[in-house]
Amino acid sequence: MLGSKIAWDDTVLPFQLDKSDVRGRVARLDGVLENVLMQHDYPPAIEALVAEVALLTAMIGQTIKLRWKLSIQIRNDGPARLIATDYYAPTADGKPARIRAYASYDKERLQEDGDAYDNVGNGYFAILIDQGEGMKPYQGITPLTGSSLSNCAENYFAQSEQLPTRFELSFGRSTLSGEDEKWRAGGVMLQKMPKASPSVAPVENEAADGVLKAEDILSEDDFENWNRANILLDSVDSLELIGPSVQPTQLLTRLFHEDQPRVFDAQSVAFGCSCSEASVRNSLSIYSAKDIKTMTTDAGVVSADCQFCGMHYEMDPETLGFEAKAGPDGRSA
Template sequence: MSGERSRGEQSRGERHGSTRRAEAAQDDIVTAFQVDALDLRGRTVRLGTTLDAVLAHHDYPAAVKRVVGEAVTLAVLLGSSLKFEGRFILQTQTDGPVDMVVADFVTPDKIRAYARFDKEALAEAERRNETSPAALIGRGHLAMTIDQGISANRYQGVVALDGSGLEEAAHEYFKQSEQIPTRVRLAVGEEMKAGGAASSWRAGGLLAQFLPQDASRSRMSDLAPGDAPEGTTPHAVDEDDAWVEARSLVATLEDVELIDRDLSSERLLYRLFHERGVRVFDPSPMAAHCSCSRERVSGVLASFSSEERRDMIQDDGHIAVTCEFCGRVYKYSAEEVVGGQSDA
C-alpha cells in the first residue's frame, strides 16, 4: 500500500468521523484495541511527561535520549500485556556507542530506564552522522525477561540485534519465540519550546498481532537452517490476506502520528482501521517510578560476604550505593554493613 493511498484513507476517515465527538489527546497511557474483521489485536502507547521524568535523572545527549525513549516505549508495549503482578525487563548488550540499555516495567503502570554509553564512540558516530537509535545500539543481543517474583521461575527470551534496531528485533522475537505474526512501530521526538524554555520529549508506539481463532491461518515460514545444503529451497508459507492487509496498514504509520500532541490514540486507530471497524478500550495510565529503596539496597549488600563489603568501604568510612535508574544515593556506615545485615 502506498503512502499516498494511506493518506487518502485517513482523509476519508476524518470526514466519516466528523459527526463523532472529538476525543482529546492524552499522554502517558496505553490503549488496547481490536479489529475483529482482521483478527487483529494490539496496543498503542503515548508518553509525554512520563518519558521526561525517566530521562530527567541523567544528563544524556539527545541521541542517547532517543535510544532510551525507544526502549521505554517497547517495554511498555510488551510489559503492559502481563495479567499478573510482576515485572518485564528489557535489556540490550551490544557493541555500539550505547552498549547497554535497561528498561524495567512493573505491572500495572510503572516504568524506569537507564543507558550506558561511550562518550568518545558517540562523538565519532556524530561526526559520521550515524546517530539513529539502530546505529547507536549496534550489534549484540536483546534480552526480555518476565519476573513473577520468588513464587515463580523467570522466563527470558533472547534475540539477536543485527544493527537494524529494536523494532526489527521485536519482530524477530515474536517470529522465533512466540510464533505470532507481529508488527511494532516506535517513534521518539524532541519537542522544542519557544523563548528558550527547556525542550521536552515525547514517544509513541503501536503493537499489532494477528490472532485468528484458526491457528493454521497464522502459520509462519520456518526459520532458515544455518546448515542447510546449498541450493535448498527455503520453507515458505503464504501469508493470510487479513494479516497482509493489517501489516500494510500499520506500515503507513508515520513517526509524527505516533507522537503528535493533538492526535488522540482513538483518532489514530480510527485513521488506520476505520474501513474495517476498530474497537478501542479504555486507556490505562503510565508513570515513571523507581522501585529502589534503602531496604532493597540493604538486601543487595547483605548478599555479599563480609570481606567484599569491607572492600566497598570508602575513605570516609561509608559505603555509598547509587541507583543507576534514578540516581538516588544510599549511604551506610561501616558498622551497618560489615557485621552482616545492614539496617534499612
Template sequence: MENYINAPAGDFVLPFDVVGAGIRGRLVRLDATSARALSVHALPEAAARVAGEVLALSVLLGTALKLDGRLTAQTKSDGPLDLVAADYYGATEDKPKGVRAYARYDANAELGEKPLFAALAGEGSLAITIEPLRGGQTYQGIVPLSPKGIAVSAETYFEQSEQLPTLIRLAAAPVFHAGAKEPTWRVGGLMLQATPGVARGEDDWDRLAALAGSVEDVELLDTALSAETLLWRLFNQEEVRVQPAEEIAFRCDCSGERIAAVLQSYTEEERSGLADPDGVIRAKCEFCGTVHEIGKATVS
C-alpha cells in the same frame, strides 16, 4: 462504548481490536513518564532515541501480557551504546503500572551528528525477560539486534519465539521548552498482532499491517492528536474497538533495604572498602538517580 473516556494526551497505552479480522493492537504514548525516565543520564540525541524506543517497547509488551511482575527489554552490544535496559512493572495494590530506563554510552565515541543505529549499537542481542510476581516461571527470549533498529529486532523476537505475525513501530524525540536548557523526551509506539487461535481472512493481516505501517513518527508523538483520532486515521475503513486506556507512570523499585541485605553478605573489610570517609556506603540507582545511604549500623 457506553461511558467511554478518551485516552489522555500522554502517559498511556490504549488496547484495541480490529473487529472480525482476528487482529489486536496497542498504542502507547509517554510524555512526563518518558521525560522522567530518560532524565537521569545525559545522552547524545541519537542514543536517547534508542533508549526511548526500548522504553516504549517494554510498555507495549508488558501491558499486552497483563503482567503482574516485571518485563525487561534489554540490549547488549559492542558499539558505543553497549547497553540499554527498560523495566516495565505491572500494577500492585499500592503501586501503578510503571516503567524506568537506563542506557550506557561511551562519551568518547566519535560518530557524527546523526549516526545510524548500526553504528551506535554495533552487533549484539535484544533480550526480553518476563518475571511474573505470582505463579509462573521466569522466561527469557533472545534475538540478534537488527541493524535496522529496535522495532525490527522486536518483530524478529515474535517471529522466532511466538510465531505470531507482529508489526511494531517505535518513535522518540526531544521536546524543547522555552527557558529550559535541556529538552525532555517523548516516546510512542504502535503494535499490531495476529490474535492466537482466531480465524482471519487471507489478506487481512497484509492489509492491516500495511495501514498500521504507514503511521508517522510525529503521529505517535503528537500529544495534540488524540489516540482515538490516530486509530481512525489508520483504520477508517475498518471496525476498530478500543478498550479503556491504561495509565503508565514512572516507577523505580530500587530499595536501600535490599542493598543493605546484600551488603550483609560482605565481610567488614569488604564493606569498609566501599564506604566513603565518613563510614557511609552510598549507592546510586542508575535508573532513577536516587542515592541510598547505608550506615555501618544497618549492615552489622
C-alpha cells in the same frame, strides 16, 4: 467507544481488529519519557535509543498480564553497550504502570552523526518476565538484527514467540505553543492474535537470512489479513503518533475503520523506580565483613547509587552483610 475521548498524555490504549484477528497498542509517552531522561545527562544519540526502548517497553509490557515486572535488555559490543528498561504492572485497579530506563555507553566511541542505531553493535535483545515470589521467571533472547531497535523487537517476537509483530514509532524533542521543549514519543504496535495459533503455518525451514518473517509463520489467509493491516499502518503520519490534535481513538478509526477496531480500557503510565535502602541492604547480605570492608569509603560508609533514578544511599558498614554487628537502626544485631 471509538468516539470517546481519553487523555493522550502518558497512556497505552489496547485495541483489537476483529476482522483481521490482530491486536495492538497505541502509546503516547510525554511526561513519563521526560522524567526517564532527565535522570541522566545522556548524549542525544543515547537519549534517542532510550526513548525508543522506553516506548517499546510501554507497549510490550501492557500486552502481558503481569503480577510484577517485565524487563527489556539490549546488550551489545557497540558504543551503546547496554540499554535496560523495566515495566512494573499496576499495583491496583486505576493505578498507573511504572517505567524506568537506564543506558551504559562508551563516550569515546560514540557516533553522534548519523542514525542513533549506528551505535548498536552485535549483541542480543532480551525480554525477562518476573511474576513475583514463588513464580518461575521467564527469559527470551534473540540476536540484534535489523536497522532499528523496533526491528529487533519485531524479530524477537517472530523468532522467540512465532508471533508476527509490527511497530511504527515516532519520538524526539518538540515544542508546543507556550511550552518548553521536551521529549515526546508515540507509536502503534500490531501483533497477530496468539489464539490464532491453530492456523499458524508450521515452520519447516528457517528463512534464508536466519530471520523468520510473517510469510514464514502464517497461513495464506492469515498472511493476507496481516499484510492488509500493515499496509494501512504504513499510511500513518509522524504527527498523528505524537501530536496533540489526534486522539488515539481517532487514529484507529482513520487507519483501521474497515477492520472493525475495538478499544479497551486505557492504561496510564508513569516514571517510577523500585530502588530502596532495604533492597540495597538485601543485595549486600551475601557478603562477609571482609568483603564489606573493601567496599567502605575513606569516609567510613558504604555508598550505592541507583543507575535508574540516581538515588544515593550511604550506610554504616557495621550494619551490612551476613556478619553485620548491628541492624539498620544501629542497634546490636
